[in-house]
Amino acid sequence: MQNFIVSARKYRxxxxxxxxGQSHITTTLKNAIRSGQLAQAFLFCGPRxxxxxxxxxxxAKTINCTNLTSATEACGECESCRSxxxxxxxxxxxxxxxxxxxxxxxxxxxxxxxxxxxTGQYKVYIIDEVHMLSQAAFxxxxxxxxxxPAYAKFILxxxxxxxxxxxxxxxxxxxxxxxxxxxxxxxxxxxxxNSEGVTFEPEALQVxxxxxxxxxxxxxxxxxxxxxxxxxxxxxxxxxxNLNMLDSDYYFRFVDNFRNGNVAAVxxxxxxxxxxxxxxxxxxxxxxxxxxNLVVAIDPATHKLLEASExxxxxxxxxxxxxxxxxxxxxxxxxxxxxxRFREASNKRxxxxxxxxxxxxxxxxxxxxxx
Numbered sequence: 001m002q003n004f005i006v007s008a009r010k011y012r013x014x015x016x017x018x019x020x021g022q023s024h025i026t027t028t029l030k031n032a033i034r035s036g037q038l039a040q041a042f043l044f045c046g047p048r049x050x051x052x053x054x055x056x057x058x059x060a061k062t063i064n065c066t067n068l069t070s071a072t073e074a075c076g077e078c079e080s081c082r083s084x085x086x087x088x089x090x091x092x093x094x095x096x097x098x099x100x101x102x103x104x105x106x107x108x109x110x111x112x113x114x115x116x117x118x119t120g121q122y123k124v125y126i127i128d129e130v131h132m133l134s135q136a137a138f139x140x141x142x143x144x145x146x147x148x149p150a151y152a153k154f155i156l157x158x159x160x161x162x163x164x165x166x167x168x169x170x171x172x173x174x175x176x177x178x179x180x181x182x183x184x185x186x187x188x189x190x191x192x193x194n195s196e197g198v199t200f201e202p203e204a205l206q207v208x209x210x211x212x213x214x215x216x217x218x219x220x221x222x223x224x225x226x227x228x229x230x231x232x233x234x235x236x237x238x239x240x241x242n243l244n245m246l247d248s249d250y251y252f253r254f255v256d257n258f259r260n261g262n263v264a265a266v267x268x269x270x271x272x273x274x275x276x277x278x279x280x281x282x283x284x285x286x287x288x289x290x291x292x293n294l295v296v297a298i299d300p301a302t303h304k305l306l307e308a309s310e311x312x313x314x315x316x317x318x319x320x321x322x323x324x325x326x327x328x329x330x331x332x333x334x335x336x337x338x339x340x341r342f343r344e345a346s347n348k349r350x351x352x353x354x355x356x357x358x359x360x361x362x363x364x365x366x367x368x369x370x371x
Contacts, residue, residue, distance in 0.1 A: 007192050008220040013054055014085075015073045016062070020188050020216055021180035022051050028175070029059055030072040038063065039173040041145055041154040043130075045161040046177025049217030053128055055177075056155040060084075060092045060124035063153065080120050091120045098129040103136040110144045113152050122153050130156040131163035138165055145171045179214025182206070182307040188216060189223055193234070198227055203236035206309045211243050246278055248312060251290035254356075255319055258331060263360045270356055280352040284339045291332040294320040298328070330362050 013019045016026040025044075032038050042059070044052040058074070061084045065074040074081050083089045095109060109125065117123045127133075133141070145154060145168065156172060158164060189205045192198075208226065212219035222243065230238050240247050250273060257265045273283055296302045297316035306313050320328060338355035345351035 006221065007196075007224050008049075008217045011188075011192050011195070011220070013051070013058065014076070016055075016058055017071065017073065019051050019055060019058070021184040022055065022177055025055060025175050025177060029055070033059075033062060033068075034072045038153065040148050040152070041172040042156065043161075043164065043169065043172035043174045044155065044157045044177060045174065046159070047179055047215060048159050049212075049215035049219075050177045050180055051216065052157040052177055053126070056126045056157055057092075059155060060122075060126060060153075063122050063124070064089075064091055064120040066120075091117050091122060092124045092126070094126045094128065096128050097132040097137075101132045101134050101137055103134065103140050106133070106137040106140045110140065113144055113148060116149070116151055122151055124153045124155065126155045126157070128157045129159070130168075131158045131160045135165075138168060142167055142171075180216050181214075182209045185209040185212060185214075185216055185219045189219060192220065192223065196227070196232075198232045198234060200234035201236050203309055203311070204234040204239045206312075207236060207239040207243065207245060208234075210307065211245060244277070246273065246276075246283065246286055248290065248308075251287055252315060252319060254287065254359075255290070255294070255323070255331070258359045259323060259327075259363060261360055261364050263357055266356045266360050267353060270353065274349070280348045281342055284335065284342060284352055284355065288332070288335045288339045291328060291335055294323065295325070295328050295332060298325055327362065327366075330366075331359055334358050334362070 016030055019026050042056075044056060046052055061081060062068070062072070062074045064080045064084070066078045066080055067075040069075055074084075076082075076085070080089070080091070084092060093109075093112065095105070113123070113125070115123075144152075148154065154172075156164075156168075161169075161174075161176075186202075186205045186209045189208060190200075193200050193205070204226075208219055208222050211222055226234055226239055226242055229242055236247075239245075250269065253269060254266060257269065270283070293306055293308065293316050296305050297313070297320040300317075303313060303317070306316060308316065323331075334355065338351065342348070342351065
């Protein structure tokens with residue numbers, strides 16, 4: 001059996017330009033390298049799986065490269081780059097603060113900092129999950145972080161910036177990583193799927209990207225899981241079933257039935273969703289999001305705010321045009337109110353059914369008020 005390498009590792013970016021969805025950060029880092037204005041310490045903050053550690057490694061590799069390309073990328077061929085790629089670099093140290101968070105661990109690191117690099121220009125220390133350091137460890141680290149030797153660079157990474165003490169924050173250049181756009185995740189998944197010989201429906205990758213909620217690593221992990229299950233043929237339906245996600249088609253059908261005032265169809269459709277194992281909270285949150293998307297779809301200028309496939313964007317535009325802004329705002333007002341109060345309801349099913357009946361009665365009530 002061949003050694004399987006998960007996609008998140010196999011397709012991990014090796015250059016700034018290949019990092020997905022963080023161009024505001026990679027451009028700044030490349031400019032700093034190009035101009036020779038590198039800070040002593042960096043703090044990379046943001047959600048999990050968006051490229052913090054990847055960018056830290058690329059930065060560490062690039063500043064030690066002896067033959068930078070014209071695009072300010074590591075050449076990948078010099079001795080420093082080769083030793084980094086082989087995991088044998090003596091200038092780059094990674095510490096996981098989640099499991100090495102004591103004052104003794106930091107004191108050991110501080111002792112290492114005092115030794116200049118034997119080859120290369122910089123010694124780079126990447127400390128992941130830095131918010132996990134103890135108070136004593138933070139204090140032991142402060143002086144070194146404030147006045148490190150010129151050859152030492154520190155790259156700290158965290159998912160919880162608010163837990164970093166102000167004295168550490170003030171000594172670092174802070175970079176805030178953002179959640180990756182669904183469209184960017186889909187493009188990367190297409191690249192991985194084509195590279196791996198996986199056949200797929202475009203809508204299937206859209207489902208995976210939506211489930212990942214802005215985390216590329218989560219998306220790639222889900223992709224691997226579904227490829228294993230489906231035998232390298234990803235369909236939208238199989239992805240929805242395996243990820244326990246509700247098909248957006250249901251929400252389009254609900255809104256059509258609201259417009260027609262068809263209470264029976266609405267209740268039967270909700271029963272179908274319950275039979276599939278979805279709870280009321282999941283459903284009503286999805287319905288509110290769908291109505292929000294319809295409001296956004298009314299004006300072509302805001303279509304870019306829709307995290308949906310091209311086919312679904314057209315459906316949103318068509319359905320929103322059929323409803324009109326006034327009706328959609330009324331729907332959204334009711335759905336948002338019921339979503340907000342859902343936790344307080346003792347009979348969850350009845351609570352959602354009342355919301356659906358109210359939504360189905362909106363058009364009739366507006367007609368009566370007008371007449």
